[in-house]
Amino acid sequence: MTKYILKRIAWIFITLWIVATITFFLMKLLPGTPYTNQAKLSADQIRIMNDQYGLNKPLITQYWVYIVGLLHGDLGTSFQFNNQPVTYLISNRIGPSMQIGAQAMIIGTFLGILLGAIAAVKQRTWVDSVATFFAIVGRSIPNFVFAVILQFFLAFKLKIFPIALWDGFSSSILPSIALAMAPLADTARFMRTEMVDVLSSDYIELARSKGLSSWQTVAKHALRNSLIPVVTIIGPMAVALMTGSMVIENIFSIPGIGEQFVKSILTNDYPTIMGLTILYSAALLVIYLVVDILYGIIDPRIRLSTTGGKE
Amino acid sequence: MEKILDVKDLEINFHTFAGDVKAIRDVSFHLNKGETLAIVGESGSGKSVTVRSIMGLLANNSNVPNGQIMFKDQDLLKISARQMEKIRGNDISMIFQDPMTSLDPTMPIGKQVAEPLLIHNHMSRAKAMERAEEVLELVGIPNAKNRIKDYPHQFSGGQRQRIVIAIAIVNYPEILIADEPTTALDVTIQSQIIELMKELQDKIETSIIFITHDLGVVAGIADRVAVMYAGKIIEYGTVDEIFYDPRHPYTWGLLNSMPTLESQKLYAIPGTPPNLLNPPKGDAFAPRNEYAMAIDYEAMPPFFKVTDTHYAATWLLHPDAPKVQPPAEILRRHELYHKYLAEQAKGGVPADAE
Ligand SMILES: Nc1ncnc2c1ncn2[C@@H]1O[C@H](COP(=O)(O)OP(=O)(O)O)[C@@H](O)[C@H]1O
Ligand SMILES: [Mg+2]
Numbered sequence: 001m002t003k004y005i006l007k008r009i010a011w012i013f014i015t016l017w018i019v020a021t022i023t024f025f026l027m028k029l030l031p032g033t034p035y036t037n038q039a040k041l042s043a044d045q046i047r048i049m050n051d052q053y054g055l056n057k058p059l060i061t062q063y064w065v066y067i068v069g070l071l072h073g074d075l076g077t078s079f080q081f082n083n084q085p086v087t088y089l090i091s092n093r094i095g096p097s098m099q100i101g102a103q104a105m106i107i108g109t110f111l112g113i114l115l116g117a118i119a120a121v122k123q124r125t126w127v128d129s130v131a132t133f134f135a136i137v138g139r140s141i142p143n144f145v146f147a148v149i150l151q152f153f154l155a156f157k158l159k160i161f162p163i164a165l166w167d168g169f170s171s172s173i174l175p176s177i178a179l180a181m182a183p184l185a186d187t188a189r190f191m192r193t194e195m196v197d198v199l200s201s202d203y204i205e206l207a208r209s210k211g212l213s214s215w216q217t218v219a220k221h222a223l224r225n226s227l228i229p230v231v232t233i234i235g236p237m238a239v240a241l242m243t244g245s246m247v248i249e250n251i252f253s254i255p256g257i258g259e260q261f262v263k264s265i266l267t268n269d270y271p272t273i274m275g276l277t278i279l280y281s282a283a284l285l286v287i288y289l290v291v292d293i294l295y296g297i298i299d300p301r302i303r304l305s306t307t308g309g310k311e
Numbered sequence: 312m313e314k315i316l317d318v319k320d321l322e323i324n325f326h327t328f329a330g331d332v333k334a335i336r337d338v339s340f341h342l343n344k345g346e347t348l349a350i351v352g353e354s355g356s357g358k359s360v361t362v363r364s365i366m367g368l369l370a371n372n373s374n375v376p377n378g379q380i381m382f383k384d385q386d387l388l389k390i391s392a393r394q395m396e397k398i399r400g401n402d403i404s405m406i407f408q409d410p411m412t413s414l415d416p417t418m419p420i421g422k423q424v425a426e427p428l429l430i431h432n433h434m435s436r437a438k439a440m441e442r443a444e445e446v447l448e449l450v451g452i453p454n455a456k457n458r459i460k461d462y463p464h465q466f467s468g469g470q471r472q473r474i475v476i477a478i479a480i481v482n483y484p485e486i487l488i489a490d491e492p493t494t495a496l497d498v499t500i501q502s503q504i505i506e507l508m509k510e511l512q513d514k515i516e517t518s519i520i521f522i523t524h525d526l527g528v529v530a531g532i533a534d535r536v537a538v539m540y541a542g543k544i545i546e547y548g549t550v551d552e553i554f555y556d557p558r559h560p561y562t563w564g565l566l567n568s569m570p571t572l573e574s575q576k577l578y579a580i581p582g583t584p585p586n587l588l589n590p591p592k593g594d595a596f597a598p599r600n601e602y603a604m605a606i607d608y609e610a611m612p613p614f615f616k617v618t619d620t621h622y623a624a625t626w627l628l629h630p631d632a633p634k635v636q637p638p639a640e641i642l643r644r645h646e647l648y649h650k651y652l653a654e655q656a657k658g659g660v661p662a663d664a665e
Contacts, residue, residue: 206415211431225416228417300416301416
């Protein structure tokens with residue numbers, strides 16, 4: 001198992017290097033410069049700044065400098081935002097984003113699994129219909145609409161939560177809920193399908209024939225087996241959360257990474273865009289690794305084959 | 312002989328979009344204590360539905376308009392779900408057809424075998440695991456002690472079926488139902504599993520209902536045989552009576568389609584079973600029956616008595632029916648049987664029937 005994980009980690013670094021390379025050259029190909037929005041700069045000023053940022057050295061030298069910097073954990077200096085180092089910009093803002101993302105993920109998957117399981121056990125009853133209805137609503141309404149609705153009623157009208165103010169845990173609840181809607185709906189739908197399948201399988205009938213009640217059967221046999229495929233959607237869901245959080249952070253004025261990303265793109269701040277791209281890729285690769293390890297924990301068949309153990 | 316299970320006038324329908332499937336049509340049979348009753352019939356004849364009704368595991372779309380399943384003075388069709396859970400896996404348990412899919416792939420086998428003990432007896436986890444190990448040893452899992460933490464995928468099909476059997480017998484049930492337990496296995500493993508079931512029957516003194524569509528398997532294990540067709544039992548008797556003196560043309564057809572040493576080519580009964588959405592009003596086998604008479608299409612034949620233990624539902628047994636000549640293979644069996652009976656009466660060595 002350790003060998004497998006180490007191998008995967010090596011691959012993560014290789015992948016990140018490829019991502020860094022591709023983003024680097026793509027950025028160079030894109031039209032527009034960091035100065036596009038700043039018409040007041042004279043040609044001389046631009047030349048001086050280009051020198052300062054090393055932008056008129058040969059491309060390959062720039063690339064080399066960038067990669068060496070990366071290896072030292074240096075993502076370069078932002079073109080905007082007061083010339084702050086990109087690493088500083090990111091580390092300052094990663095906390096709120098991680099918090100909201102993690103909370104949304106936990107709410108989404110747990111409630112989704114619960115909702116899906118209940119719908120499956122009570123399949124073709126009104127309970128199932130209600131659960132399906134919620135899943136469709138959760139899936140089809142964009143999360144920023146939820147965000148606005150939640151903000152209007154719970155923060156503005158009822159004043160239970162702060163409005164558009166980043167101040168500790170209570171202000172993270174509404175954005176987390178808004179962000180959790182889509183993963184919740186997806187997990188619930190997927191879980192229901194899997195569980196309906198599992199519930200009609202032979203080993204469930206055998207479990208029933210042992211004298212287990214239907215709820216015991218679900219808890220002891222159906223749940224774990226239904227979770228195996230559900231784990232697969234966690235990866236793509238995390239991607240959706242990351243992109244989804246950009247809008248949510250904006251609505252709730254959360255000083256997070258998503259907001260930073262949007263600003264950087266609008267101002268052609270290449271170093272920050274590249275830094276964030278690499279960060280997102282790294283986060284995704286780590287999530288996929290965690291998902292695979294989770295897989296092994298839930299499904300003994302996979303655990304053994306990845307360790308090269310006895311068959 | 313003491314009856315341990317008595318099924319009377321059982322009718323089971325399944326509600327479907329196309330209409331009601333009349334899967335079990337007035338079935339009665341009983342199981343004597345300590346015996347093995349085989350239920351045979353083509354696939355779709357209602358064998359699984361019959362035993363699932365005994366287990367209380369019928370699908371949600373089922374409906375039982377009529378019948379009784381008497382076990383220890385209680386009607387299993389009338390008791391609550393909670394009471395039925397107490398009986399399942401304790402007094403009555405079941406072995407399923409496909410060992411590759413009937414074990415939970417995510418649970419170690421020791422735990423799966425121990426589960427019925429934990430549900431039905433107030434037994435500590437450690438004690439239950441110890442018992443599970445003993446029973447796994449009993450069903451022939453070698454080195455069971457070191458394998459209770461292994462998962463199903465680490466065992467072969469035959470071993471998995473032994474584990475399924477271990478789960479079924481761990482509480483020493485009074486009735487063991489085996490629904491085609493060997494169908495998914497290859498021939499050598501089949502006979503091992505049959506041997507195992509016979510041994511276990513002696514050791515734990517259980518009564519067995521053994522379901523199969525393969526009469527060849529029956530001879531080795533059954534005391535009595537019931538033949539099912541289109542949701543009805545059409546003939547039943549002792550294993551010798553069914554094998555060597557069958558009376559229903561459907562039983563003839565089944566026996567005829569068994570591969571024997573002499574006949575290389577396989578006979579198959581022509582045609583297909585009727586659609587149970589609209590079962591025919593007469594003998595459901597009539598359209599496939601070369602001996603069918605006009606009355607077979609008009610009225611359902613009642614059971615005619617052949618001996619005290621042997622009954623068949625065919626108009627051919629009616630006193631007014633014309634005498635017909637059964638297929639050659641059946642006659643050969645009949646002859647063998649009579650020679651065998653005669654030799655037994657003389658106290659000689661039994662002829663090697665079959
Ligand atoms: N849940 C169900 N809904 C509708 N029809 C069913 C259901 N279960 C069984 N049947 C029908 O009942 C009949 C008997 O099935 P079964 O007992 O499984 O046959 P077998 O003798 O092969 O075990 C078949 O025609 C089958 O299609
Ligand atoms: Mg069947």
